[in-house]
């Protein structure tokens with residue numbers, strides 16, 4: 352979590368919030384509220400059904416940012432998303448030290464999440480490259496990831512998928528007839 356905060360300078364980790372939302376699929380309002388709290392959004396009441404629907408739709412809109420491989424497409428999608436959300440950057444503190452909020456002061460939770468996630472992903476594209484946002488390569492896994500490390504680019508959503516894929520590749524090499 353701390354790592355992508357480095358990219359965006361944002362206390363709520365918009366990048367990993369975006370990843371978690373896309374991977375949450377059809378999460379319930381309760382699960383979505385927990386998810387947002389775990390990424391330090393202030394959520395002091397249960398989400399409404401309407402908010403949950405909006406967030407699930409937003410997650411579907413975010414997926415192409417990870418799935419598209421052509422930079423121009425990623426840029427188009429992100430620009431369209433950023434234009435669709437009220438943006439009004441300002442500094443805020445609320446006990447965390449000064450940091451940027453991207454939505455208007457007092458913006459509703461859902462809009463804060465949308466502004467924060469879209470701008471977070473835009474920072475990754477600018478500072479690390481669009482290929483740092485991807486869909487897991489493991490067979491049968493459609494989870495997305497954001498790799499903001501400085502190391503070699505990652506291609507799997509998790510160590511579990513990476514290990515599974517490594518074992519599978521090893522097996523299929525062994526199974527292939529010698530040439």
Ligand SMILES: [Zn+2]
Nearest residue numbers: 362443445452
């Ligand atoms: Zn804040």
Ligand SMILES: [Zn+2]
Nearest residue numbers: 487492508512
């Ligand atoms: Zn995976």
